[in-house]
Amino acid sequence: MTPHAQFGAPVAAKSGGAKKIIFILIGVLAIGGIGFAGYKYVPGLWAKYMGGGDINTPDGALKRVFNGLADNKPEVLWEALPAKHQKLINDEIKKSSANVDPEIQKKVVEVLKKTTGILKNKKALLLETVRKMTGQGGGEGGGIPPEITENWDGIVSLLEIVVNSKALTPEWGKNPDVGAVLKEDGGKLMSSAAFEKFANLAIAEADNADAPKSMAELRTWLKGIEVTVVSSTETTAKLKLSSADFKISEEAAELDMVKIEGRWLPKEVAEGLDQLVEIIKQTVPMGQQLGGDTQMTDQQKTMLSNFLSTLDKALDTINAATTSDDLLAAVGQMMGGVLGQQFAGLGEAFGGGTGGGGIPGIGPGPGIRPGTNPGTNPGTIIPGLAPTGPPKPPGYKTEWSVGGGKYKIDEIYPGKTEAIITQVFGEPAQKQGEYWTYRGLKVRNMRLGGTYTTVIFQMQNGKVAQVIVQP
Structure with missing residues (x-):
């Protein structure tokens, strides 16, 4: 199955x-x-x-x-x-x-x-x-x-x-x-x-x-x-x-x-x-x-608890607003005050960088890598300014589709060999038995609308048996 x-x-x-x-x-x-x-x-x-x-x-x-x-x-x-x-x-x-x-x-x-x-x-x-x-x-x-x-x-x-x-x-x-x-x-x-x-x-x-x-x-x-x-x-x-x-x-x-x-x-x-x-x-x-088996560290628990408490108080302020001006002020205070700083801190605690180890079961978050930049927290890099690393395989540069369109990923690759998949998409983000999972792709659903980013190739006898797409 x-x-x-x-x-x-x-x-x-x-x-x-x-x-x-x-x-x-x-x-x-x-x-x-x-x-x-x-x-x-x-x-x-x-x-x-x-x-x-x-x-x-x-x-x-x-x-x-x-x-x-x-x-x-x-x-x-x-x-x-x-x-x-x-x-x-x-x-x-x-x-x-x-x-x-x-x-x-x-x-x-x-x-x-x-x-x-x-x-x-x-x-x-x-x-x-x-x-x-x-x-x-x-x-x-x-x-x-x-x-x-x-x-x-x-x-x-x-x-x-x-x-x-x-x-x-x-x-x-x-x-x-x-x-x-x-x-x-x-x-x-x-x-x-x-x-x-x-x-x-x-x-x-x-x-x-x-x-x-x-x-x-x-x-x-x-x-x-x-x-x-x-x-x-x-x-x-x-x-x-x-x-x-x-x-x-x-x-x-x-x-x-x-x-x-x-x-x-x-x-x-x-x-x-x-x-x-x-x-x-x-x-x-x-x-x-x-x-x-991964549990929160004490640091993660403390930071998340503080964030939730601040968010709870901010919601009380929003709930007390009687005019749109009051509500705008409350939202602005939320995003620009302590809550915004705590939210940024959560990215450091849960997202990787020099500590935290990533969200349990998820791993490091994107855009955060070891290193130091002036004006930023140690261990982080401003998203968009991080080193790009090796070029992406060609499969990541193509706008795929399912249910129609020009590049129908669900019709092109069944029957293709593992070597072809690796050549087009590189090494999978995850291999679980016969399932190869790739993330960060762009696949347009031509029938129902929407864009999916995860593609799973089921491999049998060295060839693609089925192509599955997920959001």
Whole structure:
């Protein structure tokens, strides 16, 4: 099994058209309940074949997932996993949580809640202030894009679900239960009117004639998928998918299932479960911190604690503002006063340089290198004036694309040798088994919009088997 591209990103160049469209769109259903906690790539292993019925039969297991997602129940993704893999994920989260100072974690959550409250209660004042800052009048938001101003309340409502999730508490980290979080918070997110609206916007943005036109239609499509057992044994089965709502090619409709610990899974999903944690570490932003042993130093803890305390007080000042002039003054004081200095100090403490060692699981931050420049802190170099080092390989100078365009990285490189990849892109930032990860590239999604910066080449027998893109 391979790490999957983020929902909405192309997966492999040879994926079936109808199958890819539908299962990518199905991912939209799951992303709300999973994404905020960083778990979206865990059930993402199911994202290609999401399908609700009797979990003890191969066809029923698939239908159970289809129907569950259509009914805003993302927990069906978790329930589809074998018990040993559920335990593996929970144990890794528990191990990682032990590396996070509980007081720091609580303070972060407090700041997030206070920020969300300000966004909710100071909406009019914030928008007025932005208009003054940008020198634009007229519309409600001035210089803020209408996609934000028109959906401000919806964004805040989703943030409220996230910041009040028990998954953000130290107590939950001591005994994590991903399934419960998906059921409670994931279900709230997927059932919210704001999620429905944003999902519809994403579907419209895709502008695909073969795709459903709305979430309501997508749910109808999901529930209408027919799953037929072609053949089966006690531990294997061959299924066929069909639908009256959309066309599924013959190749895409065939699906092999296997039974593991009483759970029926698509074969390729089952084959990848044992590498699940490594896949998460490779594909999720900051995922390498999962299961790590690196803890904050006393210096890092002190600096971060002071920064959070100052930020908390600054938010109180913003919350007390009654005019846009007061708010502008508060923001200016934040960025130019103690808070700005502390923020710069965090870059030194966590980003590398002559100390700090980098953020746990992440490594040194860009633009900070050992050395001294007049007027700067020892051990840092002003970004943009740092030595450039050896020239970048040609692959970093090309504007790639997926889903169309001129230089389609997802179509050009499958089948190419490791030597060609190294010649074009240099040595990967990370090698994890058969996966070569490159960061800092520029890949334009021609179908959905947006630019991705991470490319993963899956190598098999010395050649590229699949190209995966991530933000």
